[in-house]
Amino acid sequence: MTDSAAMQANLLAEALPYMQAYENKTVVVKYGGHAMGDQTLGRAFARDIALLKQSGINPIVVHGGGPQIGAMLAKMGIESRFEGGLRVTDQRTVEIVEMVLAGSINKEIVALINAEGEWAIGLCGKDGNMVFAEKAKKTYVDPDSRIERVLDLGFVGEPVEVDRTLLDLLARSEMIPVIAPVAPGRDGATYNINADTFAGAIAGAVQAARCLFLTDVPGVLDRDGQLIKELSVAQARALIADGTISGGMIPKVETCIEAIERGVQGVVILNGKVLHAVLLELLTEHGAGTLIVP
Ligand SMILES: Nc1ncnc2c1ncn2[C@@H]1O[C@H](COP(=O)(O)OP(=O)(O)O)[C@@H](O)[C@H]1O
Numbered sequence: 001m002t003d004s005a006a007m008q009a010n011l012l013a014e015a016l017p018y019m020q021a022y023e024n025k026t027v028v029v030k031y032g033g034h035a036m037g038d039q040t041l042g043r044a045f046a047r048d049i050a051l052l053k054q055s056g057i058n059p060i061v062v063h064g065g066g067p068q069i070g071a072m073l074a075k076m077g078i079e080s081r082f083e084g085g086l087r088v089t090d091q092r093t094v095e096i097v098e099m100v101l102a103g104s105i106n107k108e109i110v111a112l113i114n115a116e117g118e119w120a121i122g123l124c125g126k127d128g129n130m131v132f133a134e135k136a137k138k139t140y141v142d143p144d145s146r147i148e149r150v151l152d153l154g155f156v157g158e159p160v161e162v163d164r165t166l167l168d169l170l171a172r173s174e175m176i177p178v179i180a181p182v183a184p185g186r187d188g189a190t191y192n193i194n195a196d197t198f199a200g201a202i203a204g205a206v207q208a209a210r211c212l213f214l215t216d217v218p219g220v221l222d223r224d225g226q227l228i229k230e231l232s233v234a235q236a237r238a239l240i241a242d243g244t245i246s247g248g249m250i251p252k253v254e255t256c257i258e259a260i261e262r263g264v265q266g267v268v269i270l271n272g273k274v275l276h277a278v279l280l281e282l283l284t285e286h287g288a289g290t291l292i293v294p
């Protein structure tokens with residue numbers, strides 16, 4: 001046996017018990033816009049997803065694309081504005097969000113997975129009546145008057161209904177769903193949904209065995225910048241309360257907590273900029289990021 005063949009055999013032997021543990025289980029992978037790097041990274045991500053399917057695991061990809069939406073808006077002369085980590089989305093903006101998310105980014109990921117010999121299918125919340133959203137109800141406390149005010153974020157939505165019929169059908173097929181976080185409202189509007197929130201709702205609806213959030217940091221870091229390998233829901237809440245977890249990591253960890261409360265068995269935040277992060281997390285003993293457990 002050559003060295004390389006021996007190495008592959010060793011890797012396979014290490015991965016086998018994990019593959020068996022996840023067999024026929026659903027793993028939701030949230031692929032964040034910041035985690036989408038160059039072609040090499042994109043191909044490695046697609047290969048990981050293809051390998052999961054080939055191993056009898058049922059992957060569902062939910063993707064973001066915040067930086068890519070920002071770049072397209074800038075090209076059209078529209079400035080991006082965020083409130084509490086959410087993009088303020090007027091009618092013109094939601095049209096561009098849908099174009100970028102459900103159009104170019106979605107099809108790019110589908111093509112990458114298909115190039116690995118699999119059958120990916122690009123969807124958004126509108127397809128198969130999968131997700132219905134309502135206008136997000138966010139409030140803030142006015143620092144001068146201390147009065148609680150409602151934030152009007154325009155067409156920013158929260159998923160309120162998830163129908164898993166189409167996802168169940170795809171799970172039994174050769175298809176890998178790749179889903180953009182855009183959904184209709186019962187009011188006929190199109191809503192822009194934060195991709196973490198959307199992935200958490202999908203993971204809860206399908207009772208996923210794992211939900212992975214690929215971002216551009218190694219996971220949740222402690223005050224000294226060291227990776228925390230495992231966190232309980234109570235510990236995660238304490239880190240938000242004492243300010244160790246801040247900025248964009250707050251809604252991400254809150255989404256993880258909600259997903260666990262909805263029955264997802266384990267949620268992981270990890271660095272998508274590491275080659276084969278998904279396989280390293282799921283199929284090796286040490287994992288790759290921060291595992292949040294009940
Ligand atoms: N304790 C923490 N551990 C890790 N990242 C943190 C922490 N507190 C704040 N952050 C910030 O959260 C960011 C990740 O959130 P965000 O940028 O919204 O991710 P994404 O765009 O990939 O969804 C990190 O880049 C980091 O700046």
Ligand SMILES: CC(=O)N[C@@H](CCC(=O)OP(=O)(O)O)C(=O)O
Pocket residue numbers: 031032033034063064065066067069085086087097156157181192193194195196
């Ligand atoms: C309401 C809201 O903020 N929606 C996000 C949707 C994309 C997203 O969340 O992408 P990332 O995961 O790459 O950040 C946005 O418009 O940027």
